[in-house]
Amino acid sequence: MHSKLDRRKKYTRMVLKESLMKLLKEKSISTVTVKEICTLADINRSTFYSHYMDQFDLLNQIEEEIIADMNETLTSYNYNQDDQTLQMTEKIVEYVAENSDVCTTLFSEHGDSGFKKRVMMVASDHTVKNWLSAYPIDSEISEYVSIFTISGSIHILENWLKNGMDKTPKEIAELINNLTNKGLSYLQ
Template sequence: MSSKIDRRIKYTRLMLKESLMKLLKEKSISSITVKELCALADINRSTFYSHYSDQYDLLTQVEEEIIQDMNETLMSYNLGQDDEALQMIEKIVEYVAANSDICETLFSEHGDPSFKKRVMMVAHDYTVKNWMDTYPVDDPKISEYVSLFAISGSIHILEIWLKNGMDKTPKEMAEIINNLTNKGLSSLR
């Protein structure tokens, strides 16, 4: 009996998530109503409210799921090891590819602007800590600046890659990001 309930809950949440992503492609979260979400997901409002308090809560849950997945991926690698850094970037790019519809929507003009900042801060906090441990510098601000530069650029590269229909493989994108991060523009020669 419990597994049937779990499957129904998962199905309901999946339908609501998909409905939200579909609506976010057309308009901002502030323009989306619970009534629209329920109609598109083909569920009633009381079911919606048994899972989420409003459309913002649903969006937050979707974003938190991605942040949690990103944290788990980052924590399982050591950036100080060159091969592990590339593997980590490739895993993140593969995750973005596997969830391309959601990621592209959340990074779009209709997505939550604070989400991109949160993704950047998670990656920034992880990379600064790792770089500081691996490459200690006299001025910690330099590591912070380098990290913000690399992460901001990487996120923008992934956004464009998604908009271009993922015209390169995740492995190729990971190599581009890794080379630009570690060697700068000279890696393109």
């Protein structure tokens, strides 16, 4: 009986998340209503409120799951070696590819603008600090280097998603790593 409830709960949450993602493709979170989510999910509002406080709470839960997955992926790698850094970057790109629908929506103008900043902080905490330790940089400019590297990487991922993932995750990971490690000089 307990597993039946767990399956029902998982199904309900999955349908609500999918419904919110569909709505966010068309409009911003501030204009989405709980009623719209429930209608699309074919779930009554009392069921929705037994799981989430409102549409913002639902969006936050989706974002938290992605951040937790990214943290788990990033903590499993040793970034001090170039090949490990490339493997870690490739894992993140593969994760984005596997979750392309959600990532495209969350990175869009209809998603939560704070989400992109949170992704940047996670990536910075795990990767840039290790890249910076490999390349001694004055602490006064390390924050600028970190922002430049992470925001550039996120924009590459956004563009890749918009282009229908026209390159493999490995190619995108190599591009990000090469630009991070060598800058534009790698193109020559």
